[in-house]
Amino acid sequence: MKDIEKAAGFLNLFADNVSAGMDVEPVTWIRENVVDQQSARSSHIDFTLSPFLLDPIDKFLNDGTVKHINLMAPTGSGKSTLFVGLLNYLIANDAGNTLVAFQNEQETSDFAETRLFPTFRDNKALKDLLPKKRHAARKTEILFPHMNLWMVSATKGQLQSKSCRYLIGDEMWAWEKGMVREFLARHHDRFNRKILMVSQGGDKGTDWVDEYGKGRIHHYHWQCPGCQGWNTYDWRDVIYSKEENIDWERFKESVKMVCPRCSHEIEDTVNNRRRLASGGKYVFSGNTSALPEIVSYNFNALACYWVSWADLAVEWILANQKKRKGDIEPLKKFIQKRLAQNIVDLGEKDDVLKIPLTAESMEGYTVEDERARFLTVDVQKGHFWHTVYAVDAGGSFHLLSEGRLEALEDIECKQSQFNVPDHCVALDCAFDTDAVRKICGLHHWFSMNGTVKEEYLHKIKSRGVKLIYAPLEQHIVEGVKCLHFNFSSQRAKDVLAARIKSGNWKVPHDVSAEYIKQMQAESKQESIDKRTGRVSLKWLASGNNSHMWDCSCMAVIFAMIHRVI
Structure with missing residues (x-):
């Protein structure tokens, strides 16, 4: 009998909360009840400050004909705040089992512990709905008396076995291939299901690009104060x-x-x-062949009033400057993270690089206005491959020496012959790492290694700066200290290719055929990531040796470290 009375009391309490919540619009209820101390713009969540979120919220909470909402938005535009506001509202006013999925476990626990759960405790409307039993509230889940809330990482094991009315997914661009399908299966065809998937722009081949395209696409527009016409937020304007x-x-x-x-x-x-943003509205793009129960929304950083267009323009200019030097990643990130666009046109492929030859001879080659010269060595089992380049004041590389070396003494001779300082000599330590590092330490040379990472974080004047090579590392091998750099292999190759194509790679006419062959041993082709399905352009080997191509990449990184390019 006590259990029945307890249940009846709870149902009455929940009914009171729901009826109280329904007296006001959801956005008003959220503003009056949800306190988010980590919000960048207001401690109380006020979605009128982010007008481009109002339509997606309305479709999610009020439109029964729409089952699935996609939102492609720039970073820093309030996506996490959207989740916080919606979850608070749903728990108090329109309960149902809810699954929130993030790209990895760290993102999941960080959002739950530091962002979401504190808002539950500060929300007076949830005070009597929070579970009293300690075991009902865990690190990334809360088992409320009237619903369950699970927060998981987007992996097959964590997405299975849960049955939910509400599905909310974050940063879909980074999910592994097939995980969106597992995620969407969790609603079990409920008639009142609601799905919200939010992300920055993604890459060709990912599930996010496909899912976004399934919806009826709406772009956020601004009204011209001059002619009163409506325009999409377009970077070209x-x-x-x-x-x-x-x-x-x-x-x-x-x-x-x-x-x-x-x-x-x-x-x-x-x-x-x-x-402009406050007076804006979403305009349907006209893709009527898309499913009407799926709506896709898109806005970019130009609509975020707290982001100056001037700062975005500076970022755009700098990204294009790096693109001209062969580094396309900053521009790609600008398009995906700032303009919130999917990248389906991957740009130019490089089948075989043409290596232009100069009239100079390898014998007695001198470089005018030389700034630095570098000896870089690719270590193989029982032998080595090397290049020596000089860099002039204009940033052009001049080949002085290349070829195979049989012994360590040959490297020492090359260093002496071309008068290369110790701090401008580097050996690739991918093979026989400790032995190579010990050699480098004894000679006061550097060791280097190309990795799959795209960038590394440096602290420069207390500011975080991302570069394509890592901060200097120190390794001790058998008591010998060695200084070491990691670098992004793919992005170094982009920079190298850009130097060659722009005419800033000077190769004498009597260079060996082997050098040309190895410099053309890799080409940039479409590559599919088996884990995510993402299609990207990558430098891939043709089957021929590419040792002097790798040496040349190291020379480019060395020149960047020494700031001569």
């Missing part, structure tokens, strides 16, 4: 000074948004950006 020698202060002052219809210009101010 951002104008700025095109001076070759950039004065960044003057450059920032030149940045404006221009209406593509009437050419009305809008100054880059907080008030202007906020006015």
Whole structure:
């Protein structure tokens, strides 16, 4: 009898909460009840400050004809805040078993412990709904009396066996291939199911790109104060000074948004950006062949009033400067993270690099205005391959020596012959790592190793900076200290290829045929990641040896470390 009375009391309490919540709009309820101390803009969650989130929220909570919402949005635009607000609202007003999936376990526990659960404790509307038993609230789940909330990483083991009304997925671009299918199977065809999937832009071949395309796509638009026409937030409508020698202060002052219809210009101010975003709306793109129960929304960082267009323009300019030098990753990240676009056009493939030859001879080759020279060595079992390059003031590389060496003494002779300083000699330590590092330590040379990582974090003047080579490491082998650099193998090859194609790679006409053969041993082709299904362009070997290509990559990294390119 006591259990029946207890259950009846709880149902009455829940009914009171629901009826109280239904008296106000969900966005108003969230603003009045949810405190998020980690929000960057307001401690109380106020979605009117992020107007591009209002339509997705309305579709998720109020539109019974829409079962599935996709939101492709820039980083730092309030996606985590969206989750916090919705989950608080659902628990108090429209309960149902809920599964929230993140790209990995660390993201899951961080969100649960430091972002979400504190808002539950601070929400007075949830006070009587929180479970009293300690075992009902765990690190990444809460078993409420009226519903269960699970937060998991997007792996097959954690996505199976749970049956849920609400499914919420974060950063879908990073999920492994097939995990979206496992995730969507958790609603078990409920008539009142709701799915929300949120992410930045993704890559060709990933489940996220496919799922986003299944929905009726809506882009966020702004209204021109001049002609009253509606325009999508398009990066091509951002104008700025095109001076070759950039004065960044003057450059920032030149940045404006221009209406593509009437050419009305809008100054880059907080008030202007906020006015445009607040008065904006989503416009259907017209893909009527898509499923009507799936709606896909998209907005980019231009709609986020707290992000200046000038800062974005600077980021765009710097990314394109790096692209011209062969490093395409910053531009790719700008497109995916700032413009919130999927990348399905992967750019140019490189079948076989043409190595242009100069009229100079290897014998007695001298370089005018030389800034540095580097000896780099690829270590093999029982022999070595080497290159020696000089770099001039314009950043061009000049080949001075190349070929196979049979013994360590040959490397020492090459160093002496071309007068290369110790701190400009490096050996690849991928093979026989400890032995190579010991040799480098005894000679005061560096060891290097190319890795699959795309970038490494450096602290420069207390600021985090990402580069394609790692901070200097120190290793001790049998009491000998060796200094070592890791670097991104793929991105070093991009920089090398860009140098060759731009004419900044000077190779004498009498170079060996083996050098040319090895420099053409890799080509940039489409590669499919078996884990994620992501299609990307990567440098792949053709089957021929590529030792001097690897030496040349090391020379490029050395030049970047020494800041001569």
